[in-house]
Amino acid sequence: MYIHKEGHTIIIIALIILVGLCYLSGTFAPQLIAILTYVFTAVIAYLIIQFFRNPKRPVAGIPPSTVICPADGKVVVIEEVEEPEYFKDKRIQISVFMSPLNVHSNKAAIPGEVSYTKYHEGKYLVAWHPKSSTENERSTIVIKQEKNEVLLRQIAGAVARRIKNYAKVGQELNHGEEFGFIKFGSRVDIFLPLGSEVLVKHDQIVRANITQIANLPS
Secondary structure, rough: OEOOOOHHHHHHHHHHHHHHHHHHHHHHHHHHHHHHHHHHHHHHHHHHHHHHHHHOOOOOOOOOOOOEOOEEEEEEEEEEEEEOOOOEEEEEEEEEOOOOOOOEEEOOOOOOEEEEEEEEEEEOOOOOOOOOHHEEOOOEEEEEEEEEEEEEEEEEOOOOOOEEEOOOOOEEEOOOOEEEEEOEEEEEEEEOOOOOEOOOOOOOEEOOOEEEEEOOOO
């Protein structure tokens, strides 16, 4: 298991604090309290390390026109909507909610050139709130592939307060290449051209670079 670079400093600081807590508890607290502290700190350390895990999932043999899931989580939205930021027309929106237990590295849903990227300050509504896509802190990228473009939007939630977007306009992204990271519970919206064949269902559990969520129109 690989640990994401975004977690290196946080994990080191957390482990120092937890080890110090264990030392103080073991030195000054009654035995039962010390044992409970050891268990508590072990669970916290495990959860922190799990959150920043970054499993390697190479994409191979998938056609470029197949949209793979950019995030681990659960499908919470599949609907036709008006996309107001970039396309300004009707698109198919698929939204994936990421809990704190999911892998939080975000991947390119299709291979292509980054044609647009923008960060927006905003609120911290819960990630499944209908208005979180347009009112929360968020970061948008658009990947262009021949005649089709796919918009990916990272959305902060009530807990997630830091979005990292590594993509730059003009950059070529490979299928499944990492473009960003969101710390703690959050959501990723995918906006597809009308006519795309949706391959997932509402409430389906999906995994980045593994689950195929749609086929783009030819």
